[in-house]
Amino acid sequence: MPEKELYVAAREAMSKAHAPYSKFPVGAAIRAEDGKIYTGANIENLSFPEGWCAETTAISHMVMAGQRKIMEVAVVAEKLALCPPCGGCRQRLAEFSGASTRIYLCDETGIKKSLALSDLLPHSFETEVLG
Ligand SMILES: O=c1ccn([C@H]2C[C@H](O)[C@@H](CO)O2)c(=O)[nH]1
Numbered sequence: 001m002p003e004k005e006l007y008v009a010a011r012e013a014m015s016k017a018h019a020p021y022s023k024f025p026v027g028a029a030i031r032a033e034d035g036k037i038y039t040g041a042n043i044e045n046l047s048f049p050e051g052w053c054a055e056t057t058a059i060s061h062m063v064m065a066g067q068r069k070i071m072e073v074a075v076v077a078e079k080l081a082l083c084p085p086c087g088g089c090r091q092r093l094a095e096f097s098g099a100s101t102r103i104y105l106c107d108e109t110g111i112k113k114s115l116a117l118s119d120l121l122p123h124s125f126e127t128e129v130l131g
Pocket residue numbers: 019022024025026041042043044051052053054055075083084085086089
């Protein structure tokens with residue numbers, strides 16, 4: 001099952017988290033339009049606001065590989081039942097998502113919830129506003 005592969009990739013990414021301050025490792029795995037998987041973990045900093053989320057790392061990897069469209073993304077945290085993306089990451093995901101993009105919230109056993117970005121970020125800021 002392809003979603004299972006995405007979940008496994010998110011778990012593997014979580015093991016690379018740098019989260020010594022929150023002790024809250026998170027992993028994310030994006031399947032882009034090319035069918036490939038791009039992963040990320042949260043990377044914290046002693047200057048706390050300078051850290052960033054797992055989803056953001058994964059988006060960076062996808063974009064630097066030349067990809068611009070998220071087909072599906074899995075997010076998993078070590079210490080939480082489910083880890084819905086924070087507000088900032090929802091907006092970053094929106095930049096590269098479409099109506100069919102799926103967001104999977106996972107726990108230690110697998111994918112528990114499948115959402116559309118519009119479920120997480122309704123009434124979002126639309127790019128056509130900028131013309
Ligand atoms: O969806 C989320 C929510 C939180 N975090 C990170 C940020 C911080 O390093 C730690 C605790 O908030 O979890 C993520 O990576 N993704």
